[in-house]
Amino acid sequence: MTGPRLRQDLAQLPAYTPGRPAVTGTSGLGPGHKLSSNENPYPPLPSVLQAVAEQSAAFNRYPDMSATHLTAALASRFDVPVDDIAVGAGSVGVLGQILAAVVAPGDEVVYAWRSFEAYPILVQVAGATPVPVPLTPDERHDLGAMAAAVTDRTRLVLVCSPNNPTGTAVRRAEFEQFLDRIPDDVLVVIDEAYHEFVTDPDVPDGLDLYRGRSNVAVLRTFSKAYGLAGLRVGYLIAHSPVAAAVRRTAPPFAVTALAQAAAIASLSARDELHDRVDALNQGRTRVEAALTGQGWALVPSQANFVWLRTGRDSAAFTAACAANGVTVRPYGDEGVRVSIGTPDADDAFLATAAAWRAQACCHWVLVSGYVVAIEYGTSYRVVNARGQVRSTLQANQTFDMLADSRDLGALLEALLRETPAASPPESLIAKAGSSASIAAPGPGGSGPLSGEPDRPPTSQHQVADRQFYWAG
Numbered sequence: 001m002t003g004p005r006l007r008q009d010l011a012q013l014p015a016y017t018p019g020r021p022a023v024t025g026t027s028g029l030g031p032g033h034k035l036s037s038n039e040n041p042y043p044p045l046p047s048v049l050q051a052v053a054e055q056s057a058a059f060n061r062y063p064d065m066s067a068t069h070l071t072a073a074l075a076s077r078f079d080v081p082v083d084d085i086a087v088g089a090g091s092v093g094v095l096g097q098i099l100a101a102v103v104a105p106g107d108e109v110v111y112a113w114r115s116f117e118a119y120p121i122l123v124q125v126a127g128a129t130p131v132p133v134p135l136t137p138d139e140r141h142d143l144g145a146m147a148a149a150v151t152d153r154t155r156l157v158l159v160c161s162p163n164n165p166t167g168t169a170v171r172r173a174e175f176e177q178f179l180d181r182i183p184d185d186v187l188v189v190i191d192e193a194y195h196e197f198v199t200d201p202d203v204p205d206g207l208d209l210y211r212g213r214s215n216v217a218v219l220r221t222f223s224k225a226y227g228l229a230g231l232r233v234g235y236l237i238a239h240s241p242v243a244a245a246v247r248r249t250a251p252p253f254a255v256t257a258l259a260q261a262a263a264i265a266s267l268s269a270r271d272e273l274h275d276r277v278d279a280l281n282q283g284r285t286r287v288e289a290a291l292t293g294q295g296w297a298l299v300p301s302q303a304n305f306v307w308l309r310t311g312r313d314s315a316a317f318t319a320a321c322a323a324n325g326v327t328v329r330p331y332g333d334e335g336v337r338v339s340i341g342t343p344d345a346d347d348a349f350l351a352t353a354a355a356w357r358a359q360a361c362c363h364w365v366l367v368s369g370y371v372v373a374i375e376y377g378t379s380y381r382v383v384n385a386r387g388q389v390r391s392t393l394q395a396n397q398t399f400d401m402l403a404d405s406r407d408l409g410a411l412l413e414a415l416l417r418e419t420p421a422a423s424p425p426e427s428l429i430a431k432a433g434s435s436a437s438i439a440a441p442g443p444g445g446s447g448p449l450s451g452e453p454d455r456p457p458t459s460q461h462q463v464a465d466r467q468f469y470w471a472g
């Protein structure tokens with residue numbers, strides 16, 4: 001028996017990795033904090049709970065398939081025609097409907113990468129070809145490259161702003177220039193799942209862009225700022241031909257009556273929800289300031305999370321957080337995304353981050369009189385044996401390069417290539433390249449590193465030892 005024939009290409013799809021559930025720290029810090037899914041950490045508002053409770057007496061009935069009241073409430077809130085609205089089971093459900101409405105096999109969908117991990121999955125499920133365009137070194141959408149990636153096969157461009165997981169948002173002028181370059185018959189969907197957390201006045205409201213352009217649509221959700229992640233409701237605002245097509249591809253009754261009631265009640269609870277968003281944004285400001293103070297290099301976030309370029313240490317950092325009862329979201333060897341939570345959750349995360357930094361930035365090695373100190377995500381320094389800085393690098397691009405360095409000789413060479421002014425003699429590079437002369441200074445060895453006067457060197461390192469923090 002061979003069984004039913006399934007789509008061969010499904011096995012090739014990347015799996016969606018949900019944020020892991022809360023853990024309890026092994027260090028006895030009490031109940032865990034889930035900072036892995038960008039959820040709103042506050043419990044449902046009483047008025048929303050009440051609306052859901054009332055609705056729950058009737059769940060023997062199918063919901064209103066057209067979500068008439070919710071659609072009307074959204075139309076009135078955003079001052080758009082009801083015909084321009086399509087709702088679905090979470091914005092991810094709406095995105096599936098959009099793809100079903102827009103792409104045929106072989107069509108191309110352009111999006112930035114790294115971005116929301118559902119994009120490549122949904123695009124391939126729809127039979128279309130993903131065209132991921134790498135982010136810029138400062139973690140932003142590369143709009144020039146994205147516009148250049150549009151071909152006559154392109155049917156859809158996704159712009160995630162603020163971007164998950166990096167938190168960066170597209171600014172008004174660059175956005176308009178970009179849209180000017182996209183053909184009218186290509187739909188641009190601005191995924192604004194985190195729109196409510198945006199505080200930068202230079203970041204446009206996607207609805208303003210939609211109002212002026214027939215090929216621009218805005219995708220939003222009740223999952224994040226509104227705190228309805230578990231109820232699954234999202235919506236698209238698009239010009240009526242697009243919205244109508246997206247309604248047509250909806251699975252019948254996808255948005256439950258409970259979700260519709262909760263969303264309507266949430267739209268009426270504007271002030272309370274605004275206060276919660278405000279609290280989370282204050283949390284973001286506090287977390288970013290604390291992390292920066294600890295020496296982390298951050299790109300400012302416009303969402304309810306922060307992004308740390310932890311490189312190959314992402315799994316180790318994630319494990320360190322888990323050991324302290326904090327669940328964060330690692331992305332392979334790229335980085336870690338940490339949601340803003342309640343103040344105590346943020347404190348628990350910051351304590352782990354501080355401990356990690358204190359450990360990581362003490363890692364240094366002595367190479368023929370030069371100390372190479374690796375500072376986590378911020379800088380890489382070559383200092384001489386008396387602690388005088390010979391060169392300092394501050395670059396994400398350097399980070400990638402260092403992350404690929406397999407031995408310290410290559411690392412040092414790479415450092416010196418980047419900063420020729422600080423180059424020690426060729427003989428030193430050769431010697432370092434041979435790896436034989438590398439030793440760790442003992443206490444009192446080479447003196448403090450610049451800017452870190454109170455942190456003595458702590459660790460012994462072998463050149464090819466993974467204990468050495470390649471990226472920090």
Ligand SMILES: Cc1ncc(COP(=O)(O)O)c(C=O)c1O
Nearest residue numbers: 090091092116164193221223234
């Ligand atoms: C950018 C982005 N878009 C869409 C979603 C989907 O949210 P939902 O399906 O819960 O509305 C998420 C969730 O993490 C997201 O980060």
